[in-house]
């Protein structure tokens with residue numbers, strides 16, 4: 001068991017769907033100063049993809065049986081407990097920091113609440129703050145529609161504005177102002193694909209609780225009426241670790257597809273183009289790893305109806321595969337799934 005002097009710092013990394021959390025983590029965790037970091041990644045959808053996009057030696061643990069802020073709190077407690085046990089009993093395992101990457105639709109409040117109220121976590125870990133990634137390109141629309149995106153910013157100790165390589169100086173200033181409107185106490189950092197703000201991850205004082213604990217507590221008990229953006233979340237009752245009222249998410253549906261044969265690249269690109277032009281921003285998030293039989297995996301991302309260029313230079317580990325997750329509003333889910341199944345064809349398709 002640990003004491004106050006060797007409590008492990010625990011950071012939460014949050015930010016709306018597609019804002020750039022995994023990309024940032026991938027850049028950040030392989031730096032020497034982050035050695036010994038354990039990543040706990042929570043994903044929506046039955047098929048976890050993000051863990052396959054993180055390279056390097058740091059242990060990555062996936063929590064994929066639901067969203068960490070409502071259904072997998074027990075899972076998080078178990079993982080944190082397991083890590084301490086391993087550290088105490090296995091001389092070959094040590095770690096000095098944990099970063100929890102939430103799903104893009106997570107409300108950080110219940111996770112922070114859990115950290116502060118679960119005795120075993122408090123004994124061994126020290127909460128080192130919430131880092132929220134704001135999507136530099138899509139934040140305006142997201143904040144107008146999604147309550148989670150607003151709350152993620154309001155709860156932050158540090159805010160990272162991503163994708164600033166695609167923004168003008170005026171746009172960056174406007175986003176800084178938005179961030180400040182929602183949260184005056186957080187430090188704001190800027191990020192590009194090549195230049196992740198390391199300070200946001202490395203500068204914290206583990207002997208202090210985050211500076212705006214009061215704000216955190218206010219948020220934990222808050223109702224939507226305080227904020228005029230986006231729609232509210234309906235409260236639900238949970239059993240398990242936290243037997244209290246917690247929010248559910250805005251309305252999203254996840255479509256997860258796997259394919260066991262190499263795919264025809266053009267049919268995939270064509271299907272995504274068709275989805276984005278027909279449904280636009282209702283395709284909230286799309287991501288996939290694809291086997292086009294070219295010897296290495298292709299990674300395709302889409303955020304709010306726009307597809308991004310392939311960015312990850314990965315290699316296959318084991319047998320090639322194709323898996324994708326699409327997050328959409330429920331009213332179009334059936335149609336989207338049908339289109340994808342119709343349009344995406346295997347390479348050897350003779351039709």
Ligand SMILES: Nc1nc2c(ncn2[C@@H]2O[C@H](COP(=O)(O)OP(=O)(O)OP(=O)(O)O)[C@@H](O)[C@H]2O)c(=O)[nH]1
Pocket residue numbers: 015016017018019020021022023024050103104162163164165166191192193194285301302303308309311
């Ligand atoms: N131009 C640019 N693109 C970025 C930047 N950060 C992320 N992206 C792109 O944005 C897309 C989504 O990034 P991810 O890191 O997967 O986003 P995420 O927040 O982990 O997404 P979820 O897992 O859905 O919550 C990818 O295509 C990234 O390459 C950036 O700083 N600049």
